[in-house]
Each structure stands twice: as C-alpha cells, then as structure tokens.
Amino acid sequence: MASVVFYFQVHQPRRLRRYSIFDSEPNYFDDWRNEQILRKVADKCYRPATRLIRDLIHEHEGRFRVSYSLTGTVIEQLRQWAPDVLDLFGELAETGCVEFIAETYYHSLAFLYNRQEFIDQTKQHCELMQELFGQQPRVFRNTELTYNNDVAHVVEQMGFDAILTEGADHILGYRSPNFIYRPPNSEQLRMLLKNYRLSDDIAFRFSNRGWPEWPLSAERFAGWVDQINGNGYVCDLFMDYETFGEHQWADTGIFDFIRALPGYVMAGGKNDFITVSEAIDRYPVVGEVDVPHMISWADTERDISAWLGNSMQSNALHDLYALTDGVVGTEDGILIDDWRKLQTSDHFYYMCTKWFADGDVHKYFNPYESPYDAYINYMNILDNVRARIAAAGARAAT
Amino acid sequence: MRILMLGWEFPPHISGGLGTACYGMTSGLGDLGVEVCFVLPTAVPTSATSHVSLRSPTDVRRKRRRTETEELEHVEFRRVEAALQAYATPESYAEEIRRSRQVSRQVEEDEAAADEQSPVPADIRQGGSFVRGGAGVHYDGDLMGQVNRYARLALEISEEEEFDAVHAHDWMTYPAGLAVSAATGKPLVIHVHSTEFDRSGEHINQQVYDVERTGMHGARKVVCVSQLTKSIVTSRYGVPPEKCEVIHNAVELPERAEVSMKPIGRDEKIVLFLGRITMQKGPEYFLQAAKKVIDKYPKVRFVMAGSGDMITRMIELAANLKIGGHVTFTGFLRGDDVDRVFRMADLYVMPSVSEPFGIAPLEALSRNVPVIISKQSGVSEVLTHALKVDFWDIDEMANKVLAVLRHQPLQSALRQHGQIEVRRMTWRDSAAKLKQVYESLTAPAAR
Structure with a gap:
C-alpha cells in the first residue's frame, strides 16, 4: 500500500508600504494592496479549492484526507477581508479528515536568530489552531521547510511528534523520500520528507507545455503514485495551497485534475490518502537522516540563500533581531506585533539578488522593482521601530 | 567589409557620450574584421594623449584639409574642415561664434607659446570651445552652414574611398550621409544617439527636427541606442518600427592600475x-x-x-x-x-x-x-x-x-x-549586432 500525504501551505505576508526615510508615521503596511491581493487569491484559490476539498471528502466518504498549515498572518487577513474562507476551513476541520500543522505564527526565520522568539511564535500558532479548529497540532513545519538537526531537537523538546522537511537529494543520497525517518539522537521525533519530483509535477510543471508529460492527467499521476507501492509507504506531496487557481490558473485544468485524482489513486483499493499524524502512527521509522546544514524547499539549491544569501539580507535580519530586547521591553503590544510582522520571511525573500536580472519566480512574487528597493524600504522601517523604542524609553524615564 | 562612418567627435576630444560610443563601436567592429573610415570635422588640439593618435594637418589648403592618420587597427580617420560643435543648437552656435571671434586672436597668440610649455591642450584651457579651429576656417556663424559644408566635404572623401555602407551618427552628419548614399548608391545607416526632443524637451528647433526626420526617412536602417529612443523615433518622427534596430551601448572596462585617490582622513x-x-x-x-x-x-x-x-x-x-x-x-x-x-x-x-x-x-x-x-x-x-x-x-x-x-x-x-x-556589456556584442545590420543591407538579396 502507498499512502498519499497531501500537505498544503496557506500563507500571505503583510506587505509593507513604501516607506521613505522622510516618513515618520508608525504604520508600515500596505493594507490597500494586501486587501486587493487577499481578495483576489480568495476568489481564485482559497474559496474554490477549499470547497473542492470539502466536496471530495464527502464524495469519498472520508477516505480523502489532507493536511494544512495556515500562518497567523494569512488568518488575520482572512478575518479582515474574507472571513467566509475561515468558515470553509472550519467545515474542513469538522469532517475529521483534515489535520492542521503548527508553524511559527508570523512565518518567520526566528529559529536562526532567537530561540525563545521561535518558541513563543510556535506556541502562539498552536493556540490559534486550537481556537479556530479545535486541534492541538502534533506535527510541526518550519517556515519554507527550513530544517536542520537543531530545529529537530528544539521541536522534539517542545513535544511535537513529527516534522516536515524537503526530501532533498543531498541529504537522502540513494535513499527514497517515501519512508518515515528520524533525526540523529532523537527518541520520538519522526521526519516526513517531501517527494519533490511528484510534488513539483503538480506545483510547477503542471501547466508547462514544454514538459513531455503535458498535459498531465490524474490517471497518469495516480499511476506514478502506484509505482511507490512495494518501494515505500508514503507519497509526500507538499505544496503551496496557492498552486490551485493562483500559480496554476483554473484554465490549466488544475481543479479538474484534483477532482479526479482521489478516484484514480484509490481505484483497486491498493492506495489511500492519510494525514501527517496518521502517517507516523501507521508506518515505522526505517532510518536516520542527518542534516547538519540548513535546508529548505526553495529554488534548486534547497538551501536558505533565498532569504539569507546576500549582505543586505543578513544585515536586515541581524538588525531586526538586534531589536528584540528593546521591542519586547517596551511591553507595547502594537509595537511588538508590528515588529513580529516584520519577521515574515517574505520581506527578506524580496531582497534576494539570485537571478534577479533574469526575472524569474522571485520577480513574479515581488512587490518591489528591485531587491535594493526592498532593502531600502525595510531599513527605513527599522529606523522608525528604533525611534519608537527610544520614545518609549524616554516616556518610561519621565 | 568597409564602412564609411560619419561622426563629429572621437576620443580624446569629446564632450559627451557620442565620442565614447564611436570609439567603443569602431574598436568592436575592428575586432570583427570590419574596417572603418571615420570622417571627423576639424578643430581638435594635438597634444592630448590617447592611443588614437590624431595629427594636425601640415598642409593647409583652402578647399579641404586632410590629416595623416593612423590609429585603431581597422579604423582610418579622414578629417574635414567643418566646425561642427558638440551638442550645439543653431542658437548656441551663433552665440559661441560671437564669443570665439572675440577671443580667437588672443588664443592664437597664446597658442604658440603654450603648446611648447604646457601639457594641457589649448582648447581645454579655453574651456572646451572649438575656437582652436581658428586659422584657415571660415566661420560664418551658422551651424547649418557647417553641417552642409561637412556634407560637401564628406561627399568628396567618399569619391576617393571604397566602402560597402555609410553610417552617420546624429543629426549633424545626416545630410552628409544622405548625400554620400545618393551619390554612391551605398546603403545608409543612421544611428540615433539622441533626438531633438531629448535635447530640447518640447521646445524643439524645427530646422533640426527636419534634418533628423529627413535623415531617418532617407536611411535604409535606423539604429537606436535604446527602446526609449526607438519609441521617440517611431512616435515623433513617424519612422516605421520595423525599420528601427535597437543596439544598446556598452562600456570599455578601465585598466586595472588604480591608486586610491581618496585623500587621507576624508570623512565626507x-x-x-x-x-x-x-x-x-x-x-x-x-x-x-x-x-x-x-x-x-x-x-x-x-x-x-x-x-x-x-x-x-x-x-x-x-x-x-x-x-x-x-x-x-x-x-x-x-x-x-x-x-x-x-x-x-x-x-x-x-x-x-x-x-x-x-x-x-x-x-x-x-x-x-x-x-x-x-x-x-x-x-x-x-x-x-x-x-x-x-x-x-x-x-x-x-x-x-x-x-x-x-x-x-x-x-x-x-x-x-x-x-x-x-x-557582460561589451562593445564587441554591440558591434556584432551592427555588423548584422550592415550585412542585411549589403547582402545581394537586399539590393
């Protein structure tokens, strides 16, 4: 038997407004644009895709099962501008066929800079999952599947049972991502590894007319899943939720593909769908995977260079986390929340200079004209955060 | 392949980007085996340094002066006595002429002495004016007159030279390009480094505009230095887009022998x-x-x-x-x-x-x-x-x-x-595109 483990990442950052050095207002976010984008993505992806998943669960009488994580930043925006989408997710939770995964509330890179901040944000996210969906997450995924042995260690200590990451070739070597592994020196924690070939067939290649497999049918894809039968336990298909209708538009046939897929996968009764927790409960650990260096699911490098690959990114991140004590010390809830929203990894992704000149996927998702503009804007905002800390200090002193 | 190129400035005697571009382009063409005969107006000093050596005319004739030149491989220079001034407008030109008449006598007196002693070219000491052309040139205070004079002299040179195409840089040489092309039947390429709209905003000089427009329409191909320029050429001058070719400029990398020029202790x-x-x-x-x-x-x-x-x-x-x-x-x-x-x-x-x-x-x-x-x-x-x-x-x-x-x-x-x-922006690449343009015009099928 091969079990398909679908995991969808739902995220939108709070994009920043143009913030010049001559600005001094403490409002940093471009909520006009954030609302536009959120409404558009809700129309094209969140509503139709979530309804489709709900219908498929009912149609297949609970045998179609998926897992999600929704960041705190997208949930806040959905509450503001598309609350009905949260109701749809609530319906999914009620089916009992959908599992919600924990991550850092602000989709941050806090793990790299401040362990306590990382733990606080993860707890904040777990509380939100409990509040919205009545689930206490058992499984964790770090922002953009960034991962190494240290992340695993901290996450295990926090009590999670499993962690998701990328099934990168350079960590697996000859081994297959279609099994359950554990990190070195770990008692309990299990690793689920993304099958990037099959995941990317859907997420990236689905509409590519230059791809020999185009157009991909659900039947053919189900055949590839079936080939795992006998060579593995799971088929971990991890992808951005926005794949459905936003990255791959509806006219590519992506919704029809998903609608047809469960039927083909489960035909013959050999294969099924399970959630992440069901995967670790059902299948044994087959070995240990050692990941001393940071990996992620981004780009071909599968490393963290998309967020921390140049001097501007490291400078901005360093300066941001250098403010931790100052910000937290003010006990100003609004300032702390603003500062945490500035931690969202997207802000650093926009500063990436890799292939900037070629105009690729980085550019498509970038609200700035250049990575330099992103950096300048961000640093101007940090100046204002510093000014607010100083002002709070001055008030406290008087 | 040999190209008759018509320009009005060349390093080291430059006041703007055109000379730099002509230098880079001709050296790139040279690398690709394209020979260039470059026709330049007079009025350049002699003592500035460059690997391109331009020598002053020794033989002063009324009608035309010719320099003995030897320079970049594949580039031969022909110098004609016409006073085309860099970035001139007819109005500013007339003004310059008035000023130059006042100073020219003084300059000539200074010159003999200065050239002996000073490494600085006389025209630099004079603030870059073209007054150096002085002796032997009849200025009539009219830029258009000089443009036509340049055209006449270029036409004479063209009769002595063998070439496959004519290439004219910016409006002051367009009439010369048209004349040479008409007389010899060789295809004309004009190269738009700037337009009257760039130089003057909306307050254009109609005479200059007319010269530009006639040149663009009379040429077989219009090379533009950017998409921006192409859009002006097509929208303001009515040139069909398919006749335009965008060839971006490039840059010559400096030689790596730098000493830090920052003064010690500078805190600004x-x-x-x-x-x-x-x-x-x-x-x-x-x-x-x-x-x-x-x-x-x-x-x-x-x-x-x-x-x-x-x-x-x-x-x-x-x-x-x-x-x-x-x-x-x-x-x-x-x-x-x-x-x-x-x-x-x-x-x-x-x-x-x-x-x-x-x-x-x-x-x-x-x-x-x-x-x-x-x-x-x-x-x-x-x-x-x-x-x-x-x-x-x-x-x-x-x-x-x-x-x-x-x-x-x-x-x-x-x-x-x-x-x-x-x-990654090399003149060789730009020159290669230019060569393709020449080839498209001179290929038997294109005739």
Whole structure:
C-alpha cells in the first residue's frame, strides 16, 4: 500500500508600504494592496479549492484526507477581508479528515536568530489552531521547510511528534523520500520528507507545455503514485495551497485534475490518502537522516540563500533581531506585533539578488522593482521601530 | 567589409557620450574584421594623449584639409574642415561664434607659446570651445552652414574611398550621409544617439527636427541606442518600427592600475553628478535632492562635474538652497580627471530628464561606484543592479542617496553585482549586432 500525504501551505505576508526615510508615521503596511491581493487569491484559490476539498471528502466518504498549515498572518487577513474562507476551513476541520500543522505564527526565520522568539511564535500558532479548529497540532513545519538537526531537537523538546522537511537529494543520497525517518539522537521525533519530483509535477510543471508529460492527467499521476507501492509507504506531496487557481490558473485544468485524482489513486483499493499524524502512527521509522546544514524547499539549491544569501539580507535580519530586547521591553503590544510582522520571511525573500536580472519566480512574487528597493524600504522601517523604542524609553524615564 | 562612418567627435576630444560610443563601436567592429573610415570635422588640439593618435594637418589648403592618420587597427580617420560643435543648437552656435571671434586672436597668440610649455591642450584651457579651429576656417556663424559644408566635404572623401555602407551618427552628419548614399548608391545607416526632443524637451528647433526626420526617412536602417529612443523615433518622427534596430551601448572596462585617490582622513562621502549641466541632464533635481540629503546627513559633498548652459543657474540654486558649502563645481573634466573623480565618489547619480542611453553609469559601475539612474534613460533598460528613480521624484532620490550612504551592505551588493553586470556589456556584442545590420543591407538579396 502507498499512502498519499497531501500537505498544503496557506500563507500571505503583510506587505509593507513604501516607506521613505522622510516618513515618520508608525504604520508600515500596505493594507490597500494586501486587501486587493487577499481578495483576489480568495476568489481564485482559497474559496474554490477549499470547497473542492470539502466536496471530495464527502464524495469519498472520508477516505480523502489532507493536511494544512495556515500562518497567523494569512488568518488575520482572512478575518479582515474574507472571513467566509475561515468558515470553509472550519467545515474542513469538522469532517475529521483534515489535520492542521503548527508553524511559527508570523512565518518567520526566528529559529536562526532567537530561540525563545521561535518558541513563543510556535506556541502562539498552536493556540490559534486550537481556537479556530479545535486541534492541538502534533506535527510541526518550519517556515519554507527550513530544517536542520537543531530545529529537530528544539521541536522534539517542545513535544511535537513529527516534522516536515524537503526530501532533498543531498541529504537522502540513494535513499527514497517515501519512508518515515528520524533525526540523529532523537527518541520520538519522526521526519516526513517531501517527494519533490511528484510534488513539483503538480506545483510547477503542471501547466508547462514544454514538459513531455503535458498535459498531465490524474490517471497518469495516480499511476506514478502506484509505482511507490512495494518501494515505500508514503507519497509526500507538499505544496503551496496557492498552486490551485493562483500559480496554476483554473484554465490549466488544475481543479479538474484534483477532482479526479482521489478516484484514480484509490481505484483497486491498493492506495489511500492519510494525514501527517496518521502517517507516523501507521508506518515505522526505517532510518536516520542527518542534516547538519540548513535546508529548505526553495529554488534548486534547497538551501536558505533565498532569504539569507546576500549582505543586505543578513544585515536586515541581524538588525531586526538586534531589536528584540528593546521591542519586547517596551511591553507595547502594537509595537511588538508590528515588529513580529516584520519577521515574515517574505520581506527578506524580496531582497534576494539570485537571478534577479533574469526575472524569474522571485520577480513574479515581488512587490518591489528591485531587491535594493526592498532593502531600502525595510531599513527605513527599522529606523522608525528604533525611534519608537527610544520614545518609549524616554516616556518610561519621565 | 568597409564602412564609411560619419561622426563629429572621437576620443580624446569629446564632450559627451557620442565620442565614447564611436570609439567603443569602431574598436568592436575592428575586432570583427570590419574596417572603418571615420570622417571627423576639424578643430581638435594635438597634444592630448590617447592611443588614437590624431595629427594636425601640415598642409593647409583652402578647399579641404586632410590629416595623416593612423590609429585603431581597422579604423582610418579622414578629417574635414567643418566646425561642427558638440551638442550645439543653431542658437548656441551663433552665440559661441560671437564669443570665439572675440577671443580667437588672443588664443592664437597664446597658442604658440603654450603648446611648447604646457601639457594641457589649448582648447581645454579655453574651456572646451572649438575656437582652436581658428586659422584657415571660415566661420560664418551658422551651424547649418557647417553641417552642409561637412556634407560637401564628406561627399568628396567618399569619391576617393571604397566602402560597402555609410553610417552617420546624429543629426549633424545626416545630410552628409544622405548625400554620400545618393551619390554612391551605398546603403545608409543612421544611428540615433539622441533626438531633438531629448535635447530640447518640447521646445524643439524645427530646422533640426527636419534634418533628423529627413535623415531617418532617407536611411535604409535606423539604429537606436535604446527602446526609449526607438519609441521617440517611431512616435515623433513617424519612422516605421520595423525599420528601427535597437543596439544598446556598452562600456570599455578601465585598466586595472588604480591608486586610491581618496585623500587621507576624508570623512565626507562624495555623491557625483557627471555630465553636461543642461536641462536634459536634470541638474536641478540633483541639487534639490542634495538639500534633502544634507538636512539628514551633513557629512556629504555633492560634486557636479561638467559644464553647460545651466551652470550659473545651478550655482545660484545651490546658494539659494543654502547648501553651497556642500556642493563643488569642477567644470568640464576629461581623461584622467574623470577617472580620478570616479575613484573619489561613493555614489554616482544620473538624474536625466531624458537620456537616450547614458554610458556614464556603466563607466561608474566599471570603476566600482554604485549608481542611481533616472528611469527616463535608455541605460535603465539594460542595467538591473542600479537604483532607479523618476527624475522628478526628489524625495525618492534623496531617500536612495541616503540609503547608499548609510548602509554599507547596500553599497557592497550594488558594487558586487554591478561589476558583474557591466562586464557582460561589451562593445564587441554591440558591434556584432551592427555588423548584422550592415550585412542585411549589403547582402545581394537586399539590393
């Protein structure tokens, strides 16, 4: 038997407004644009895709099962501008066929800079999952599947049972991502590894007319899943939720593909769908995977260079986390929340200079004209955060 | 293949980008085995240094002077006695003539003595005027007259030369190009480095416009230095888009033998403007942004290197903005002085209102100076690792200047990526595109 483990990442950052050095207002976010984008993505992806998943669960009488994580930043925006989408997710939770995964509330890179901040944000996210969906997450995924042995260690200590990451070739070597592994020196924690070939067939290649497999049918894809039968336990298909209708538009046939897929996968009764927790409960650990260096699911490098690959990114991140004590010390809830929203990894992704000149996927998702503009804007905002800390200090002193 | 090229400036006697572009292009063509016979007007001094040696005419004839030249491989120079002045308009030309008549006698007297003693060319001492042409040339105070004179002399040269195509750079040589093409039947390529709309905004000189339009319509191919220029050529001059070819300029990398020119103990950052101080180059936006920068970050000096008709207004503007102490006007720089000022600069700003291409930012990057460029420039089509602003947006310009001055990582990222990027922009590649244009016109099928 091969079990398909679908995991969808739902995220939108709070994009920043143009913030010049001559600005001094403490409002940093471009909520006009954030609302536009959120409404558009809700129309094209969140509503139709979530309804489709709900219908498929009912149609297949609970045998179609998926897992999600929704960041705190997208949930806040959905509450503001598309609350009905949260109701749809609530319906999914009620089916009992959908599992919600924990991550850092602000989709941050806090793990790299401040362990306590990382733990606080993860707890904040777990509380939100409990509040919205009545689930206490058992499984964790770090922002953009960034991962190494240290992340695993901290996450295990926090009590999670499993962690998701990328099934990168350079960590697996000859081994297959279609099994359950554990990190070195770990008692309990299990690793689920993304099958990037099959995941990317859907997420990236689905509409590519230059791809020999185009157009991909659900039947053919189900055949590839079936080939795992006998060579593995799971088929971990991890992808951005926005794949459905936003990255791959509806006219590519992506919704029809998903609608047809469960039927083909489960035909013959050999294969099924399970959630992440069901995967670790059902299948044994087959070995240990050692990941001393940071990996992620981004780009071909599968490393963290998309967020921390140049001097501007490291400078901005360093300066941001250098403010931790100052910000937290003010006990100003609004300032702390603003500062945490500035931690969202997207802000650093926009500063990436890799292939900037070629105009690729980085550019498509970038609200700035250049990575330099992103950096300048961000640093101007940090100046204002510093000014607010100083002002709070001055008030406290008087 | 041999090309008769018609231009009006060439290094080291340059006042702007055209000479630099002609130099790079001809050396790139030389690498590809294309021979060039370059027809230049007179009025150049003799003692400036360059690997291109131009010798003064020894034999003065009424009708035409011819220099003995030997230069770049594959490039032969033919010099004709016509006083085409760099970036002239008919009005400014008439004004120059009046001034030059007043000083020319003095210059001639000084010259003999000065040439013996001074390494500095006489025309530089004279502030870059063309008065050096002096003896033997009959100025009639009319630029159009000189344009026609150049055309007549170029036509005579064309009778003595063998070539496959004529290539004319900018409007002053278009009539010559048309004349040569008509007389010899060789195809004409015209190269638009700037248009009257770039130089004069909406207040164009109708005569110049007519010359440009006639040249563009009479040519077989119109080479534009950017998409921006192509759009002006098609929309303002009615040239069919398929007749235009965009060939971006490139940059000659400097030789690596640098000494740091930064004075010891300098605690001021230097922001550089380098170019003609004219309406087209947006110098007033530079100063207005400077004012905003200085209010936030006083340890900065704004250097305006160049000359032009707006220079006195700019000096007054700096005084009115009360930033005179932070602004230095250097006058026109050339040769080694350009290198020196680049090496001292922490940032180069090109706030042009309209810039058909703009080679200077590439020169700055090749000398490791980060750049801020106007979005209204052709170079912004090819340069990604530069900061870009609308020329009129002085707040944003100041914001970006301040960011570069304050944040070391930004400087280093711009330098590092910019260096790599300019290395990919070679004259050889531009010349290869140009060669294709020539070949398309001279191939048997095209005739």
